Amino acid sequence: MQNVKTYSQTNIEVGQFSQLPLRQKYAIADLLYVAYGLLIVALVLVSYILGMFDLLPHDPQQIHMDMLLAPPASNGYLLGTDFMGRDILSRLIMGIQAYFLPGLLAISIALTGGVVLGILAGYCDRKTETMITYFTNLVDSFPRLVLILLVIAAFKPDIYYIMVVMGITGVPAVATAIANKIRYLAHKNFIEAAVALGLRTRVIIFKHILWYNCRALLIIQATLGMGEAILLETSLSYLGFGVQEPMPSWGNMVQSGANYFLQGNFWPSTAPALAILFTILGFNLLGDGLNNILEDRRGR
Amino acid sequence: MSKTILEVKQLSKHFRRQRSVFSVFNRRSDTIPAVDKVSFYLRENETMGLVGESGCGKTTVGRTILRLTRPTSGNIIFDGRDITHLSDQELRPLRKDMQIIFQDLDAALNPKMRVQDILNEAISVYGRVSDAEAEVKLRMLLDQVNLKNSKLSSYPSELSGGEKRRVGIARVLAVGAKMIVADEPTSALDVSIQAQVVNLLRDLQKQLGLSYLFISHDLQVVELMSHKVAVMYLGRIVEMGLTERIAGSARHPYTFILWSALVEKQNHEAIQSVKMDRRAAWGVFDFERPASGCRFAPRCPVYERRGRPAECTDPANEPQLRDVGEGHQVACHFPLGS
């Protein structure tokens, strides 16, 4: 197989990195990832606001018995209608309400808890570290979805309860990442040098560790966390927990379209599924692209 | 004679082996004596060299003196004040006077901060400084360490090794240190850059009256830099004295081996003359079980030549540092040349 690569030198001998255009600074793939991810984030954000102020093409719960299962782009229904004649586009936009705020809640719990535990584990003595390792191992022992089913059984299938659990189960990943970062910095004598200079502990932790060295990591974790939250919310509403009909959620839309899907009428189920697919893809690509760019993973 | 800025008395630092709930199962000793009863003093405007092979505890000595770790026992008296048991809070104002340069060039440099931010931070650690004052101070620092103005807006990753080292030194000077522990400040650098840094450190000492504890494995650089030299072996100082005496007329067999290894590395002729019966074994340093008696006995040519005298391995009779004239101290039962 031919694998020809071209290397060419720009005419500027002294390459000032900061003056290079973006596409030369970073791998094109990463920039595409991030661009696509940002597009999805913007779409989700706009749709969320549209849904909040009810700026929808149709009423998402209005039943049109004369327009059952209309195909896309028919008669003012851009994405067609479902088995009760409801506008799929409007329902998709409304469906974002189901995960947006809960997802943010889950992320903030995971990040806050992760930051606190990560700093404790990385910065404190070995005893604390052992205890935190125990905690993270404990949380990691629970399959997330099964634990959530337990909580649903014990309390009620409320999405905010679910997202609290999701947030807690997200803590270990963040904590481990931060603790590793701190350990890396400590290994390079960075923290010791800061202490020796006479910096206060809070300056070291908040300014040097969190702000300068962990912010990229936290953004990335948040992005990936949102992807997971969407996956979880849609899975649960698909399973019949969380948002209930007639309120739309992408998960219950797939579910309610399932019977028609098997009969060969793919659209009512496929539209929300594609929405899930492209949204999660966006968040994942954004996270990975940012990871490569901000943490300098690909460059030499 | 100038006054003593740092005095270390019987300093020990034992590291704890990693303990877990299950340590009951492995019957190993729990502590590793990285530094064992080390005593020395450092005067103002003086450089003390600390040499030894890797793992002999010289870096730990430096870190413990600055109280970056807590000593197991002993006392550290800095500028007339016992700082052994001060809390972190009480230590902070003292850190203004005592600083450390790490071997790792990146240690002092936050990779996400520009050089000027790094230096400005150091300038304003001990109380706010007006922007104008900070600017003046910054220029002065750059001048002192001979760093170009244009480098101020660079990130550490854009600097060369020598420049990183200069920024690290400037950062230490920014707080106005009187005593600096220099932990292998030249070992990560190229020969030509190393010479620049050695000269810089020496010039700064002359200008600012600094005191250095100069930790290095590079004997030539230590010889050039230091007024006094202490030689460490497995956590202990085995010989200490004026540089010329340590380098020229070593009394401890280990010191002798160290210096002759240096000579021997370079020239063919010297080998024959110093070869003697020096056959240091390839011992792996085993901190966990220090040899009973003299630590160096297992590798010691004198011990072999003298037919393994019992006192060398007598656990109750570990050789202590004793004076052999002109402040030259040696910890050996049978010092060379006697």
Next chain:
Amino acid sequence: MSAAMTQPLLKIDNLRTYFYARSKQSFVRAVDGVSLEVGQRETVGVVGESGSGKSITAMSVMGLIGAGPGVIGGSIHYASHRVKKNLLEGLENFIDIETENGRVMKVRKNESGWQHASERLMSDLRGKEIAMIFQNPRASLNPYITVGEQITEAVRLHTACKSAKEARERALYWLEQVKMDSPRLRFNAYPSAMSGGMCQRVMIAMALSSEPSLLIADEPTTGLDATIQSKIIELLEELKQDTGISTLLISHDIGVISRLSDRVAVMYGGAVVEYGSAQSVLDINAAIKHPYTAALLASVPSEQKIHEKANLQTIEGDVLDTINVPPGCRFHARCNQVTPEIREKCASHHPELIEVAPGHQMRCWRFVS
């Protein structure tokens, strides 16, 4: 004496190995026109600071350059009594170079084709004819395999000892040769259980166990303790006498180089600046001296300097990074021997490596008459 004995074992000619700094959009001219010779039973020392390209030269000879564009030009003729060939034979077909004012500006390389061809050329040489030892021996041994087995592997790959038992005995023999104490005990040890010095002995045993004609030692003592360093040097010296192996010794430590080498090449900024017998090159008082070599020798703390407590002589400025290579002499900006007559030439033209005395080559305008 046969012809093979008179022609050099290794002859590197105008070798170019470039890398590409993506973040700077420019080439790293790591090795830029290196020519070197290693004769039969000879040790050639290559000395230089970081970024001088000395290790990359060695890696290029071994065909171990992975990153692109890698080796893009030159020839490496190897001639032992078993094998004779150009290690870069035909590789230029996979490379397409565009130059501008004599400077490479664009390289198109068929990576996979080049790799395959290079692997084919090197397959019967690597480890068998040319062996290599590295800096940081502990990391250079596979931590998951016992040292004994790692040596045995080399024996079985390259020598007639194919049976497990035979190879094992042979490996033990080599462990004894490198003066490993209690070799039978160490045979089953993992590298993590050994000190750096012992690991380097294992590396040497492994390299020699295939009985190669050329040994490339890349910073073999760097990072080891002083006493261990002198032991390793002693060992290398003895082995050289016993086996008569030719060695390409690479080090930044002038002491090590002067102790072991017959001939010395001084490298700066990706090129050899001085090449000659060890005595003439490393003698600080010699009359003909490249300015860089002179300055390098002077910046090491000498006995006299230590005695006088005088400041060291330094080379101003920074080690050349091979990204921004100036058009003239690489050392020009740091040189303290530029005279008004040659200033022009120093700044604009790169001097050639020319013979200034029998067997003594120099790359400097001062010596061009």
Next chain:
Amino acid sequence: MTSIPLKAIAFALLRELALALLLLLGVSFVVFAILYAAPGDQFSVLLEGQLPSEEVRAGIRAAMGVAQTWYGQYFSWLLNVLNGNFGTSVRTGQPVAGVLLNASLNTLYLTLGSMFVTLAVAVPIALYSSVRGHLAVISWPLTMLGYLFSALPVFWLGYIAIYISIHGFNFFPLSSSSQTPGQHDWLYTLVPVLVLGLGSGTISEVIRNLREEMSRVMADDYIRTARAKGASVWRHAFKEGLLLPVTEIVASKIPFLLGGAVIVEQIFNWPGMGRMAWQAAQDRDFPVIMGIVLAAAAFVRLGSLIQRMIHIAVNPQGARD
């Protein structure tokens, strides 16, 4: 190859077992705490379901004191669990333990099978792109494919699979509805395994992780040594570059797969723990769901135990940690 250090493994096994038990104890406590905090007197349901009659129940209540302390409840429940008594399903009245055993075996088959599918897809892609570089002609679309599969909602993928097997192969891959037993049995099980393996969202992570590990190891000094001595690079890179990361990923993805199993089992009507959990959550059938959580946690710990064992077996004397 090398002798396996049995003593080190035995010691580590003890260590890891103790840790696993300690963690499972923690798991049981968390489960208990959730139920204790739940509205209603769930615990009496849990305990009383096992007792033969109203009189005995009343007697025990009297003996223990009606307002039993929380730790009293916890320990009596824990004792029951340790005796293999997980209580009785509120819905069916059957003892949970027996049902759980069958279901967990089914789920084990599903998850292990799907892990195998994931690896079969991800490992070649990862190895290929680690050798060929990141953006080589083929590895780029392959990586994209991995991302797509990871973002695919597994329930929708399930429907596609069902649709394809009905219309394309003319069989109905729902295990409870197999009209002709024996004929297509293995096919029925294959479809859910494929769906979970491809759609569980782990593929791109496995690819990325493996590729990074492999590239890191390939750049290691000892691989350079292996090349310099003319030995096989793969032989030297295998342990650290492939075996260890793969076992690590497999172990760490078990919880994730068990979660995915809930959905896949529900779609395909697969008689495993996931579907049981779903059913139990709907019915608020506490004994069942608690048993499932404990069993799932035990699986997770077991996986991590095996992973540690492999790690120690190939990594003597903690060569790298």
